[in-house]
Amino acid sequence: MWTRFVAYGSLVLVLVFGIILIQPAHWIIVDRPDYPLVIASTIMLGCLILLQLFMIIGAYSSSRSTLKAKDPVPVRPKLHMRVAFATTRAPGEPIAMVRKTLEAAKQIRYEGGNVDLWLLDETGEPELEKMCRELSVNYFSRKGIEQWNTKKKTFSTSLKEFFYILFVNGDAYRNKASTSLYNPFYAAKSKHGNFNAWRAHLKQNGFVYDILAGVDTDQVPEPNYLERLLGYFRDQNVAFVVGPQVYGNYTAGLKGLVARWAESQASFFQSTIQRAGNASQSAMFVGTNYAVRMKVMDQIGGFQPCITEDMATGLMIHANRNPETGKRWKSVYTPDVLAIGEGPEFWGPYFTQQWRWAAGTFDTWRRMVWKIFFKLSPRAMLHYFLILTYYPMTALTWLLGIVSSMTYLLSGATAIIVPWNQFISLFMMLVIMQLSLYFWNRRYNVSPHEPKGSYGVSGMFISVITAPVYLSALIGMAIGKKVNFVVTTKGSEENPDSISSFRIHLQWALILIAGLIYGIISGNNHPAMFIWAFLLLAITLVPIFLGFKMILKSRKSNKTAVSNDYAFTLKETTHVKKIILK
Numbered sequence: 001m002w003t004r005f006v007a008y009g010s011l012v013l014v015l016v017f018g019i020i021l022i023q024p025a026h027w028i029i030v031d032r033p034d035y036p037l038v039i040a041s042t043i044m045l046g047c048l049i050l051l052q053l054f055m056i057i058g059a060y061s062s063s064r065s066t067l068k069a070k071d072p073v074p075v076r077p078k079l080h081m082r083v084a085f086a087t088t089r090a091p092g093e094p095i096a097m098v099r100k101t102l103e104a105a106k107q108i109r110y111e112g113g114n115v116d117l118w119l120l121d122e123t124g125e126p127e128l129e130k131m132c133r134e135l136s137v138n139y140f141s142r143k144g145i146e147q148w149n150t151k152k153k154t155f156s157t158s159l160k161e162f163f164y165i166l167f168v169n170g171d172a173y174r175n176k177a178s179t180s181l182y183n184p185f186y187a188a189k190s191k192h193g194n195f196n197a198w199r200a201h202l203k204q205n206g207f208v209y210d211i212l213a214g215v216d217t218d219q220v221p222e223p224n225y226l227e228r229l230l231g232y233f234r235d236q237n238v239a240f241v242v243g244p245q246v247y248g249n250y251t252a253g254l255k256g257l258v259a260r261w262a263e264s265q266a267s268f269f270q271s272t273i274q275r276a277g278n279a280s281q282s283a284m285f286v287g288t289n290y291a292v293r294m295k296v297m298d299q300i301g302g303f304q305p306c307i308t309e310d311m312a313t314g315l316m317i318h319a320n321r322n323p324e325t326g327k328r329w330k331s332v333y334t335p336d337v338l339a340i341g342e343g344p345e346f347w348g349p350y351f352t353q354q355w356r357w358a359a360g361t362f363d364t365w366r367r368m369v370w371k372i373f374f375k376l377s378p379r380a381m382l383h384y385f386l387i388l389t390y391y392p393m394t395a396l397t398w399l400l401g402i403v404s405s406m407t408y409l410l411s412g413a414t415a416i417i418v419p420w421n422q423f424i425s426l427f428m429m430l431v432i433m434q435l436s437l438y439f440w441n442r443r444y445n446v447s448p449h450e451p452k453g454s455y456g457v458s459g460m461f462i463s464v465i466t467a468p469v470y471l472s473a474l475i476g477m478a479i480g481k482k483v484n485f486v487v488t489t490k491g492s493e494e495n496p497d498s499i500s501s502f503r504i505h506l507q508w509a510l511i512l513i514a515g516l517i518y519g520i521i522s523g524n525n526h527p528a529m530f531i532w533a534f535l536l537l538a539i540t541l542v543p544i545f546l547g548f549k550m551i552l553k554s555r556k557s558n559k560t561a562v563s564n565d566y567a568f569t570l571k572e573t574t575h576v577k578k579i580i581l582k
Contacts, residue, residue: 006440007063010433014059017426018052026416040413047404048415054393059434061386062268066441069275072332075231079112083226084202084209084294086118088194093217095127097342101220102137110226116209120198122189140198148197149188184305191287192303192313199302213291219339220248221289229291232332239317239329240285240292243336244270247343250449254550258350259343263447264459265466271444273387274333280379283333284387285314288341296320296329304368308360312368315384319375328377335446347547348501351469358391358473365392366477395474398467402508405533409519414526465505465539472504495554502544509540 020026028041085105089098098119105117117137121128124143132139142148186200187193202209213229215221229241247263250256277283285292287310296317297303306312317329344350365388373381407413439455450456499506516533519525 002440003066006433006437007066010430010437011056011059011063013426013430013433014055017430018056020422020426021416021418022049022052026418028414028417037411037413040407040411041415044404044407044413044415047400047407051397051400051404054397057386057389057393061273061389062434062437064386065268065272065276066437068279069272069441069444070278071275072232072278072334074228074334074336075234077110077113077227077230078234081110081113081210081230081233082208083110083113083115083211083213083230083291084118084207085115085221085226086120086195086198086212086214087217087219088120088191088214089122089128089217090191090194091123091189095125095131098128098217099131099135101215101217102132102135104220104222105215106135106137107223108221108225109223110230113226113230115226116207118198120194122194140201142194142197142201145197148186148200149193150183150186152182152184152187185302187305190305190309192305192309195309196302199297209294211291212294212297214287215289215339216287216341219245219288219341221339222337224336225289225338226291228334228336228338232334233291233293235330237322237325237327237330238293238332239296239322240290240314241332241334242274242283242286242290243288243334243338244274244446245286245288246337246340246447247449248340249342249345250447254546254553256345257546257550258347259345260449261458261462262343262350264450264454264456265462267445267447267450267456267459268438268441270446271335272441275335275444277331277333277383280377280383281328281330281332282318282376282380282383283331284384285310285317285331289339292317299323306360306367307356307363311360312364315364315368315376316372318377318380318384319372328380335444337446337448346495346497346501346550347543348497351466351501351504354466354469355473355476358395358470359477361388361391362474362477364388391470392474394463394467395470398471401532401536402511405512405529405536406515408526408529409515409524409533410522412522412524414529465543468504468508468540495551497547497551502547505540505544509537509544512537512540 022045027045085108087098087101087105102117102119108115117135119128119132119137119139121139121141122143124141129139129141131137185192185196201207211230211233213226229243232238232241245266247259249259250263251260274283274286290310299320300313300316303309304312304316314331318331321328344353369388373384376384404415438460442454442456445456512533516530516537519530519533
């Protein structure tokens, strides 16, 4: 009853708040049509209507997930399945991290089945191959194999291809390009290209597997990893099974703040939204820990060429059917914590990770959604739509907030006039109900690290201060910015942050400061609009303040360590001199 109350109540309050706020009776009417305030007021009204629309979609998504969330019933695995357990290694990832993951993978249990461990290495380093021989792990690298390291088409190559096809030998050039030079499924320096090259290697060498199970290199699997995932494949229409992402470097204090907040940020997705995917049998594919049928990968051509290849691959799987049964492929999300990973510990790596995840969602919209979305079942279509709107809506909410604030500060225009007591009453009711919904879902939190009974406020806060990064990703994808796979820095004791780590937030902070100064000078200083502008400014300044506090603390620690090392070295040198004098 309480679940229904907070779910329906929060949605109804958002609808009531939006309807009352933007009803025509509250609009500002300017008598002179040619007056510049008409344009400014219209802009602000448009921003307000869009913001209310985004709030309604977000509230519906949260309420629906709360009502639909369900857990699967654990099932014992079938016997005699052939499983390939694989992890990829990108350039720059520490070898010690790879060893830790592979050593843990050797402890994975699957009685009655066959499991082969694989390391898929982009670098081809002899040290890694030697380590795999020591651990009895299969090693694969596509380094130096041209057909498995294809290029990305540029404008000049596309133009060259056009003229070659038009005037020379079109068929020959087209066949060459599709088979080797520009096949996106084998793109160089990409996780999906690494996996797809390995799959081609398996076919060439006669390896046959039923299931591909895998984790990211920074994820350490638990011994019961396969026992908890493989059983669901007894249903022949289940294509893949995924588990939650959990960070093991969850520590107290300033140093562990980013990883701690990042894990809390993912709480609602991991504990509620993914569980709701079980209701529509369309949980999202997450590449941190998963198991997928090999024949499904063969059916769709392998991991999809996208920045976030896991989400795109899951979407493509759900758009297809099992050829043996004619039924749609299904997926399962289990809340069992089956692998412990490492989250970004500093702001720069965290913002880079979030930028790439957001850009991957926008890339999925551009490449896939408009092509295959209507092939999904209605329930899966709705579930994926709500997931895929998170990053765009968060980015545009930030942009609309900036535009409305700057419009008022520069022109003095407003969109609506609402009785202050009515607005405050409705707004406070809305906030309380939204928080109640969020806090109620915290009882499903899968994180073994967050204190029991914690409210996850830090997760909500870091989501808010990351909004400018999502907008940057949206703009970057819109202008065709080239995005390469970047390894998120983890496990490093040295703080890599600098002023450039906060460049996005600094840009918006300067814009808002300039607008506030102009507003004060011009007399555009309505308290409500000033509070809104100052809140936006605080969002940009908080990570900068915390980041530089962490940098200063890190430098102080390094100086202390260097000072201790120097004192030790000086003592040793003096001792050596005494020996020489003797």
